[in-house]
Amino acid sequence: DQQVKQNSPSLSVQEGRISILNCDYTNSMFDYFLWYKKYPAEGPTFLISISSIKDKNEDGRFTVFLNKSAKHLSLHIVPSQPGDSAVYFCAASARGLQNNNDMRFGAGTRLTVKP
Amino acid sequence: GAVVSQHPSWVICKSGTSVKIECRSLDFQATTMFWYRQFPKQSLMLMATSNEGSKATYEQGVEKDKFLINHASLTLSTLTVTSAHPEDSSFYICSTGQGLNTEAFFGQGTRLTVV
Numbered sequence: 595d596q597q598v599k600q601n602s603p604s605l606s607v608q609e610g611r612i613s614i615l616n617c618d619y620t621n622s623m624f625d626y627f628l629w630y631k632k633y634p635a636e637g638p639t640f641l642i643s644i645s646s647i648k649d650k651n652e653d654g655r656f657t658v659f660l661n662k663s664a665k666h667l668s669l670h671i672v673p674s675q676p677g678d679s680a681v682y683f684c685a686a687s688a689r690g691l692q693n694n695n696d697m698r699f700g701a702g703t704r705l706t707v708k709p
Numbered sequence: 710g711a712v713v714s715q716h717p718s719w720v721i722c723k724s725g726t727s728v729k730i731e732c733r734s735l736d737f738q739a740t741t742m743f744w745y746r747q748f749p750k751q752s753l754m755l756m757a758t759s760n761e762g763s764k765a766t767y768e769q770g771v772e773k774d775k776f777l778i779n780h781a782s783l784t785l786s787t788l789t790v791t792s793a794h795p796e797d798s799s800f801y802i803c804s805t806g807q808g809l810n811t812e813a814f815f816g817q818g819t820r821l822t823v824v
Binding site for chain 2: 636640
């Protein structure tokens, strides 16, 4: 049961332009959403998160937008840099659960930023 | 942030043998660790939740007798793939968190290839 979906397996953008990565979820119990970045042969590293009480969270070049009614979130990277090239995972959790680290992940989107 | 060390980073084994993967939290005590598996182009799928001093909790469809989890101390959890088969070839990764923080910290992952 794929509760978190990233429908674009890959995305290619030019350096300096905006990268928009999308994520959809089905479980209305999810109330906390995270983006992770993964380089080859490494584990994912936390990038940015957003609580369901917000619709936007910004951290430097990274902004996450949440649309609860559409069960959709997106990660914007602007300006994109070649070092941003990686696989980006969207994750969701329901913090009311006992295991609040029990997250569900999307399949990931491979971002390539061309110089 | 917390550091989680996973070893080995890659392993090739013969069909029918067993492989042990270690996950260590280096700078904090982890009462709970999570084990994920990722097949190509698919999500990180939670396999089991490892609890220090007690039995692991396995997700539906994951064979507990095949994927043995031991969490003997607050800093070490191990996953043993027993009687490995080629279809067990995958990327295995552990994660943990700190208390109520829903941000997970991942190990580097282990690429298992069964030949």
